[in-house]
Amino acid sequence: MSINLVSQIFAGGEILILDGAMGTMLADKGWRPPLLPEEMNVTAPDVVMCIHREYLNSGANIIETNSFGSNPIKLAYRGLEGKTHQINEQAARIARRVADRYGAFVAGSMGPLGELIKPLGKLTFEEAYEAYKEQALGLKNGGVDFFLIETQMDIKEAKAAVLAVKDIAPEIPFVVSFTFERNGRTITGSSPEIVAHWARLVGASAVGVNCSFGPDLAEGIVKGLYSNGGIPIFAYLNAGSPGGKNFNPEEFAKETLKLAKAGACIVGGCCGTTPEHIAYLKEITSGLKPLWPIEIKKAALASRSRLVLAGNDEPIVVVGERINVSRKSPMRDEVAQYKWDALSEEARRQSNSGASVIDINVSLPNIDRKKAMREAIEVVENACTLPISIDADEPEVLEEGLIHVSGIPLINSVTAERQKLARGMKLAKRYGACLVVLTIDEEGIAITPEERIRVAERVGLTADELNFPRNRIFVDPLTMSIAADARAGIVTLEVLRALKKLELFTIMGVSNVSHGLPERSLLNKTFLVMAAGAGLDAVIADPLDEGFYPLMKACNLLTGRDERASCFITWANSLKVKEKKAISKTEERILGPIEQMQKLIVQGDKGSVLDKAQRFLADGVDPLSLINGVVLPALEEVGKLYECGEYFLPQLISSAEAAQSVCNLVERMVLSEGGTLKDRGCIIMATVAGDIHDIGKNIVSMVLKSHGYRVIDLGKDVPLERILEEAKKGEAQIVGLSALMTTTMREMERVIKKIKEENLPVKVIIGGAAVSQSYADDIGADGYAQDALGAVRLVEKLLDR
Template identity: 50%
Template sequence: MLDLVRWLREKNSIVILDGGMGTMLEEAGWRPPLLPEEMNLVNPDAVRKIHEAYLEAGALLIETNTFGGSAVKLSHRGLAGETRKINRMAASLARKAAGGRALVAGSIGPSGRLVEPLGTLAFEEAVSSFLPQVQGLLDGGADFFLVETMIDLREAKAAVMAIKDAGKGLPFVVSFTFDRNGCTMTGTPPEVAMAWAAAVGASGVGVNCGTGPEDTVETVRRLRRAGELPVFAYPNGGLPSQGAWLAPDPFAEACAGLAEAGATVIGGCCGTTPRHIQALSRRLAGIRPVPGSPRPQTVLASRTRISLCGEGEPLLVVGERINPSRKGPLREAMIARNWAQVREEARLQAEAGADVIDINGGIPGQDRMELISAAVTAVEGAVNLPLSIDSEDPQILEKIARSVAGIPLLNSVTCEPEVLERGLSAALKTGSAVVVLTMDSKGIPDEANGRLALAERAAEAGEKIGLPRKMLFVDPLTLAAGAGDRNARLTLESLRGLSSIGTRSILGISNISFGLPKRSLINRTFLAMAMSCGLDAVIANPLDEALMSCAAAGNVLAGRDPGARRYIALYSGKESSETPSHPLHAEPSFDMDLTEAILRGEKEAAISAGRAFLGEGGHPMGLIQDRVLPALEEVGRLYECGDFFLPQLLASSEAAQAVCRLAEESLLAGGKTLETRGTVLLATVEGDLHDLGKNVVAMVLKSRGYKVVDAGKDVPAERILEAAVRERADLVGLSALMTTTVERMGEVISMGRARGMSCRFILGGAAVSADFAEKIGADGYARDAIEAARLVDRLLAQGNGGE
């Protein structure tokens, strides 16, 4: 089996990847509605010749013509059943062309649909869509997989799970498109991408598409600083917004900056040809890649941020409050599937300083798998912290961890051989860390040495299958101090010994005070003692301010808060207090105004606030104009400055839409109708199957009071114009992602103008620019959904006599 990391290292120079496929296929005769992947069947010689041209240009890695080869993508042409065959043929063509001169990368691109909860594609449905693609690439002889152009960490994970489910152990690399404030559209920064790729077992991590080489340099630099995996960088041949692609030599010169920043593999994406790769090969000849450095800490991650543990990092606090094992409002809310309370619990813990949120679903008589899965979705939408999946069932741990976006903590498994094996294997497969309890079928050892022996056994078992010791969080177990004088001391002795084993240590701290008065006092005193023995992480109640203050002070005294910067930031200017600012068992408050509800994406709270507004005599149109639209303006500002990303934008838009529907119902009840702000028709032009951006624009426009008619994707010009007339559209929005389909936009506009249509035309999509929009006579261009909404506001206001 190929060891890709070693193969790249032994080259001791920048390895050249090939360039774009779509433009080359068009030159070879490909035309929509045929999919590029169908060329593998109808004109295999053309595909083979493209591979050969890149090989002659100096490429040592060539990609199969399967970017859109998933079952979901191929289903648009009724070819889902041919997925394996098409991919097998593509890999075979590349394999024969390579002839041992280069490695073949099996290209796996996005499905074109957003995975739940951002969209409607279920995670396991995404996995099932990628699986026959993976199998076909394996059949055809791919050397490794290149999962590329990913904007959603969860969809990237679905592709990786398909690769692992196929069971052949072939190496894989995952590459993302970073195009907003250094993050993917869904908010993943390079640091999370590197950490996740390493945790899930990738042989490399990359950046491709979205931008040109100069704008990719900083992303490569951040990837290189974040870890040691090889970095793949293959940008577009310039920026579409600049109106033209870079010529081969300028492209190669700009890519030299990628090598300097730390890229190991460099190639080209959209707008690049064999001539670009030939120039690149000449320019980078003899340049050695910048080596990466391993990150010694353990990394847990959400979609958007990382939490570090160990190696001098501050104590990692795992918030324990989402635990319905005891009767109370939280349990009742979870049984009723009322996720607002769960989300608020997560927010309270995040605001109080938790680094990770633990989610338990152990309610008797309830489906624990379904309960934890739904709670995970709720919490992921409320906070940006990594998650801890809390169950003693390894099957639940693996099933939930498959789809969590990021690097979760699996809490927990025992040292019983079968349970331990399943838990460690689940962590390895899903890219997770795991809590190991020092107990087996004989129970909890009575001496520290016995607990340490179990910890060492677990660490060795993990290493045997490839799970690093730092991904194990060993819990030496805390028994109630009131039940035995030796209990606390045994736990502390065990903690001291764990530092030499190389795992991380974790404790559920509240067990120590069970049955004693002033439990918070016992808990925080024991925490201080445990930190002095090297405790890395604690499962505790973050709303216990005294305990959190103890942890902050302990970090300073243990040298885990350099310069006491975190401590000073927390407490400078605050009066010290021994009384918690939060009651330790406080119930979350759900009273929030409409603006806050929309900003948080809390649909139920937004509806409640809207009803309160109307109940107090507010006018339905005032609800929209004076409350919803200003809130959406703030959402737009946060999106543009990089504080919000696609998940928050979609949640806020959905909450706003719910309030707009409420206002409409109120008007209808009074015998009136809601006047829309205008009718907008949206369509992806003929030959282009990409509609993700269009769908986001539709949601944002609907939330702002527009009637939106979605004509779909791959829509011929005639059908777009017929729909615009039929729907009396005030404005037509055209979308295209592929460079080969943007000219269809000009056809739509010229035909519309020739017919004397008065509606406005605007453009959007990665392959479109403001210069191009002006060139073909469009009324405007928008680079994202928020810009599109503001452009629509401005154009329709002008049409109605506004400024």
């Protein structure tokens, strides 16, 4: 399997079976918190080996190492970070020893780190990369057949893991599997389509879905992965959890069979599954032929939550060019000082004006360009949800951008010179990017169409030679000024038509064509129309140019890129009813300071809203009016956007931080003047004993604080006695309990029972990945919240606020 995972998967012509849950099996055999499950590799290797053997006897073809949480960040909680390599190597050796006797494969399990990467959390990308790197080294030395990077919630964390395994063991295949919410996206907003394209481009041998929920709810996700992946699909869902829907082995197998028929060629189980579940699954899938991956012909670009396809019948991709410091502007002056307000606003305006991708060029002299690129990407990703094009001449600046961007970026650009082209393709393969190639070779810019076409042909041949898919290349035929050469536009159009026969996508900037002439906007847009007719796939342009947006709608319709004219009709109807989402700069000046601050909180613009709030309060306004008049109405709007699927966790966190900055300002001013703040309520938050996962709890705490509640965060793995001690102080009205693991959910019941026995005057709410409303009812909780906003609504209801 370490040679070619894909061919091995399909060699036998049958569905392969992955094993089931490890934690619950370990618990049945004596494991108990606070020990971590992975410690059993060292303290009780025979128990771990026995579980592997049970799954193999049940028909599993692949077993996972008992290393899901054995990264140094999680192991540090038990003071075991120094034993990361030992624990992982031992996990792999145990599985290897058993698997060899059965002719089975060993998957090196690498789960999430338990902390989100900045700016969503406190963990740096470099820390995440190093943690995964250390874990991967142990698994490699223990002899795994492939790495299984699983239960991923954020595509950026998954990238850190992928880069780590590529660097530690480039010869060993890797698979990436994500966990999705019931809305069909990861918690950070990535759809199955996005993660499927991303996994293929970054070099994964397969992509999958695991954990999440039962197999009955995963068919749509598997179909999304299969139709966009172009690589094999894994699917291993939950059989159940305490208080939730539980599948017996036969039910589980029947539901998982549907996933195999939907495109999954490797199926198994996650939480709650046992060898009995796997045995039924083996039996029911016996003789079923796996579906071969679909060939993906289109190009794909993506952010965390937005997918942009290019080529064939897809709309022309608009790469917004306005974030470019090569021209004098207020934005350029700000970037020189690492200030980002103007750049952030440019990203929003381009997004609202029809851009598909945002190009970033911040390469000013006399600044730290790597720092500037890193911070600019964070600002743009906060300001809008569009994919990013990274524009930098210096390789180290370009790579800095590729490291820190989320999703599938566009590299803009490299020339067709052999050495530079090979380096660009290497970077694109490593980071899962698409690549713009200029038709400039060692001889410079070719003059005739035939010469440029020959350059493009060599680009295609080089791609084939380096095993770089042609559908990841956008060739720029070059646009020269017609003021200098009257045939410049004609040459470009001829090259465009010819490139369609080379299976290479096309891109170009249009503004050069009018250089040195009057009425440039007219010439640019006219040339764009002509290029669209010649087969242009993407354009680098100014989407704020008057009339540009409707022009693109018309171009897409008239060139067959708008099926049934749906996009054009939708846009035309929007004119009639004036449903404009964007607010022009003229209209924005009319907004009063209250509305402006509300809008900035909704946008998550922490710096700007704090600045406006300070100036607002300097005029002698009552500070408390900001809470009721600005913060709460803005957060109400954020809640609506989140619940309807326009906002996801990154936007929710940004808005909460912006709101919290205003709340902190108000608190400081009120207290400095000898006043007091109205207490909306106090909530104790804790992850229960035995559970070291607190991503969800931390997010809930942040959002509650932004809504004006006081939060006492006790942390993770909190003993019952500590929760009772805090509750007895009488400050809090509500206790919020979190648990991620099915093995620690029962601790919630123990806490609730004790609180009621002692008749403490608090209500208890619970949440967590495996927790449900029915479980809350079963254990006597006063409420259950599925997410952070649900927790806010629940607290408001319980406190009757």
